[in-house]
Amino acid sequence: MANAQPTKLKILDAAEELFAENGFSETSTRQITKKAEVNLASVNYHFGSKNELIQAVIERYLEVLVPNISKELTDLENNNPNPTLEEVFSVFIRPILSLNQQRKNGTSILLQLLGRSYTDSQRHMRRFFLGNYGDVVTRFVALVYQAQPGLSASEIFWRLHFTLGTVVFTMASSGALMDIARADFDEDIAIEGVVKRLIPFIAAGVSAPR
Amino acid sequence: MANAQPTKLKILDAAEELFAENGFSETSTRQITKKAEVNLASVNYHFGSKNELIQAVIERYLEVLVPNISKELTDLENNNPNPTLEEVFSVFIRPILSLNQQRKNGTSILLQLLGRSYTDSQRHMRRFFLGNYGDVVTRFVALVYQAQPGLSASEIFWRLHFTLGTVVFTMASSGALMDIARADFDEDIAIEGVVKRLIPFIAAGVSAPR
DNA sequence: GTCTATAATAAGATAGAC
DNA sequence: GTCTATCTTATTATAGAC
Numbered sequence: 001m002a003n004a005q006p007t008k009l010k011i012l013d014a015a016e017e018l019f020a021e022n023g024f025s026e027t028s029t030r031q032i033t034k035k036a037e038v039n040l041a042s043v044n045y046h047f048g049s050k051n052e053l054i055q056a057v058i059e060r061y062l063e064v065l066v067p068n069i070s071k072e073l074t075d076l077e078n079n080n081p082n083p084t085l086e087e088v089f090s091v092f093i094r095p096i097l098s099l100n101q102q103r104k105n106g107t108s109i110l111l112q113l114l115g116r117s118y119t120d121s122q123r124h125m126r127r128f129f130l131g132n133y134g135d136v137v138t139r140f141v142a143l144v145y146q147a148q149p150g151l152s153a154s155e156i157f158w159r160l161h162f163t164l165g166t167v168v169f170t171m172a173s174s175g176a177l178m179d180i181a182r183a184d185f186d187e188d189i190a191i192e193g194v195v196k197r198l199i200p201f202i203a204a205g206v207s208a209p210r
Numbered sequence: 211m212a213n214a215q216p217t218k219l220k221i222l223d224a225a226e227e228l229f230a231e232n233g234f235s236e237t238s239t240r241q242i243t244k245k246a247e248v249n250l251a252s253v254n255y256h257f258g259s260k261n262e263l264i265q266a267v268i269e270r271y272l273e274v275l276v277p278n279i280s281k282e283l284t285d286l287e288n289n290n291p292n293p294t295l296e297e298v299f300s301v302f303i304r305p306i307l308s309l310n311q312q313r314k315n316g317t318s319i320l321l322q323l324l325g326r327s328y329t330d331s332q333r334h335m336r337r338f339f340l341g342n343y344g345d346v347v348t349r350f351v352a353l354v355y356q357a358q359p360g361l362s363a364s365e366i367f368w369r370l371h372f373t374l375g376t377v378v379f380t381m382a383s384s385g386a387l388m389d390i391a392r393a394d395f396d397e398d399i400a401i402e403g404v405v406k407r408l409i410p411f412i413a414a415g416v417s418a419p420r
Numbered sequence: 421g422t423c424t425a426t427a428a429t430a431a432g433a434t435a436g437a438c
Numbered sequence: 439g440t441c442t443a444t445c446t447t448a449t450t451a452t453a454g455a456c
Contacts, residue, residue: 007439023329025235028431039441044433046439119233119329119382154395158407161387165379166372166415172329177371185364197368201415205376208414217421238449249422254451256421 008046010036016057020112024054055128058117061110064102066133068095073139085147085203091140093195100191107191111171118168148207159206166202170194218256220246226267230322234264265338268327271320274312276343278305283349295357295413301350303405310401317401321381328378358417369416376412380404 014036018027029043029050047053072091076083099106130137144156151159170177174194181187224246228237239253239260257263282301286293309316340347354366361369380387384404391397 023235025233029433030431039439041434041441042439050432115329115379118379119325154391154397155407157391157395158387158404159411161383162376162380162408162411165383166376169325169328169375169379170372173371173375177368181364181367185367187364194368197365198372200418200420201369201372204418205411205415208410210410239451240449249424251423251452252421260450 007036007038007042010038011043011046011053012057012060015053016060016109016113019054019057019116020109023116029053054117058113061099061106061113062129062133065095065099065110066136068098069140070136073136073143076143077139083143083147085144085207086199088140088143088147089199089203091143093199097192097195105191107195108171108174111168112174115168115172144206155210159208163202163206166205167198170198217246217248217252220248221253221256221263222267222270225263226270226319226323229264229267229326230319233326239263264327268323271309271316271323272339272343275305275309275320276346278308279350280346283346283353286353287349293353293357295354295417296409298350298353298357299409299413301353303409307402307405315401317405318381318384321378325378325382328374354416365420369418373412373416376415377408380408 011032015027015032018031018035030040032053033040033043043050043053047056069092072094076087076091080087096107096110099110103109141153141156141160144160145151145153148156171191171194174191177194178189181189187193221242225237225242228241228245240250242263243250243253253260253263257266279302282304286297286301290297306317306320309320313319351363351366351370354370355361355363358366381401381404384401388399388404391399397403
């Protein structure tokens, strides 16, 4: 039979696409259940509320992503006493790119969701993220400092936020950007191509002189 | 008397703050008219619809900003045959920072609005912007190319979008970032301080080797 | 131009049969 | 777990008196 997927999963799949494309408040539960081909009431039955559905969509990604990042951090901490900035960033980049193999457009969907949750529902997400995954952030910052000992903690703080902005915003408009690149420069690049262009930009920015 | 400001202006002032802080669709006309202390019906009377109000809020900024940028571009084009990257960027930075003198928090409000309009109402704004102010963009890109002749048109395209993302996202969360900086690093910096930190990051990114 | 009252619509959520 | 029907609330927008 064609439709063996459980309702809960169908909702999550439909919701993440609509959220990433149109934003949280621009997406109604009616749109979600229609796209998922399930009953209107099932969102509230399975998730309690639209807000909890939003949380669930994001957590499904972080549950996979953060342990992977943590493992990469451990590897680097144990096996590389003097990592370069690029090696440190790869700790994030590899797991994020590998989302693309686990789910169609996984990389860009997660980054768009992150961007949306930072601007749309700001406070909740920031606290949730730092609360649940603060350890990973701390260890990452420590490695950046090791790779760029010239920078003060405050400067690393600012520059990592600049980096986050660069990545998140780029991913949020990556569809449009790839379209323009195709039309204007005859370049047909995928998300990996965008990341490849992002890395030198970010690396130079983080290690810039003051 | 205390309240001589015309209704239309009171609406624009209230709307821009709420839009920047909470987003377009998260802000209702009721919130706007309440904050502006005007009648509920006046938004539709003066602007026709909420959508046209959004346009008006953004246009009020661009009408001031773009001529200033254009003038700076002309100056640079005529008087400086070999501008540095930093001189080229200043063409934008100076007019954007000067918004802060014209209106309280003008700089961060405009940049937050820009960010919101890029993600929230995507297509409309992008077309509107390129349609009405495309000339300024073209001339700016030409100057960037002149300052960095090693970069291809496609690379400039990508890196300027990365830059836009960095700036817009930073400004969208600048309030929270300044709070954290104050709490964690005992730094009390204003928007100009944020911009001062942004510039080396961006300049290094744009001029990075491939 | 401003106001009240109200229309028209769409949203999130739930009760209760199956 | 699923479905229909419905409730409640909030929204944008407008009609019509002043």
